[in-house]
Amino acid sequence: MTQITHYGHSCLLLDTGAARLLVDPGAFSAGFEPVRGLDAVLVTHQHFDHLDADRIRPLLDANPDARLIVDAGTAEQLAGITHEIVGPGETVEVAGARIDVLGGQHAVIHDDIPVIPNNAYLVDGTLLHPGDSFTPPPEPVEVLFLPTGAPWLKLAEAVDYLRAVAPRTAVPIHEAVLSRPAMHYGMFERLGPEQTTVRVLEREEPTTL
Numbered sequence: 001m002t003q004i005t006h007y008g009h010s011c012l013l014l015d016t017g018a019a020r021l022l023v024d025p026g027a028f029s030a031g032f033e034p035v036r037g038l039d040a041v042l043v044t045h046q047h048f049d050h051l052d053a054d055r056i057r058p059l060l061d062a063n064p065d066a067r068l069i070v071d072a073g074t075a076e077q078l079a080g081i082t083h084e085i086v087g088p089g090e091t092v093e094v095a096g097a098r099i100d101v102l103g104g105q106h107a108v109i110h111d112d113i114p115v116i117p118n119n120a121y122l123v124d125g126t127l128l129h130p131g132d133s134f135t136p137p138p139e140p141v142e143v144l145f146l147p148t149g150a151p152w153l154k155l156a157e158a159v160d161y162l163r164a165v166a167p168r169t170a171v172p173i174h175e176a177v178l179s180r181p182a183m184h185y186g187m188f189e190r191l192g193p194e195q196t197t198v199r200v201l202e203r204e205e206p207t208t209l
Contacts, residue, residue, distance in 0.1 A: 002127060004143070007032040010050055010131070011174040014123055015024060018096030022066075023051040023121065025059060028176035033059060038066040039095040044131025045106055045118040046073040049176065049183070053077060067094060073117040086119065098124050103135035107152040110191055116161050132174070134161040140150050147174040151187050 011029035014021045019039040025032050026049040033055060041059065043051050051074055060066060060081065068083040069092060075085045086092055088104040103120035120135035122128050124146040126142040128135075132152060144167035147153055153174075164172055177183050189198045201207050 002123075002143075003156060004127075004171065006171070006173065010044070010129075010145075010147075010174050012129065012171075012173065014127060016097050016124060016151075019094050020113045021094065021097065021099075021123065022059075024131070025052060025055060026050040026201055027052045028180065035059075036063060038063040039097075040067040040099075041120075042099070042121050042129075043068070043070040043074045044121065044129065045071055045116060046077055047106075047132070050131065051077065057081060069094075069099075071117040071119040074144060088119065089115075100125070102128075102137065103130065103133050104133045107134060107150075109152040110187070128165070128167075129173075141165065143167055143169045143171060145169045148172045149175050149178040151177070151184055 003015040007029045009026060009028040010024040011026060011032055012023045013035060020037050021040050021042055022032060022038050023042045024034060024044055025041065028049045060068060068081065069086055072085055072087060075083060086101045088101050090101045092099045100122040101119050102122055103118055106116045106118040108115060118131045118133050120128065120130040120133055122137055125139065128137050128141045128144045132150060134157065143164045146162055147158060154185050183197060185200055192198060199209065
């Protein structure tokens with residue numbers, strides 16, 4: 001049985017009994033910093049909520065035997081940090097755990113935003129972390145880490161993905177944006193009409209517009 005610890009948003013510690021794997025230690029996650037004995041850190045893609053560049057180096061320094069396994073897009077942010085690049089169709093063995101790399105692309109946020117690489121990681125054929133995608137597994141899985149809230153996701157899509165995968169257990173992840181809407185606000189500012197100002201009102205404070 002795999003022991004799973006959720007550190008918020010998309011960050012998970014998977015202890016398979018053979019390997020200790022930390023996935024997506026990003027800016028919206030907390031509590032993973034003291035974790036020791038890691039065999040690998042897996043990053044699905046380059047976005048800051050999946051990789052906190054300021055905390056990854058201290059984490060690796062504290063886990064000198066851990067391999068950093070990333071997608072091609074994330075690799076561009078890791079100058080001076082030893083890492084391995086993997087892509088869809090590849091399989092890596094980490095301390096007795098088998099990790100199949102699936103997927104390939106991040107889900108579409110908006111037509112005006114370029115699509116970036118995204119690895120989904122299938123661990124021992126039973127645990128699927130899709131990153132920011134709706135990547136289907138090749139075979140039924142025991143546990144699906146299910147994205148819950150994101151600029152690229154609506155509830156109906158998440159439900160359809162859950163139904164399609166039909167795992168024994170679904171563990172909601174990628175939920176931090178539900179209480180931290182700044183990511184969505186930023187998209188409104190970036191993608192909205194030039195003449196439009198996005199103004200976030202303070203609660204219970206009258207504002208004249």
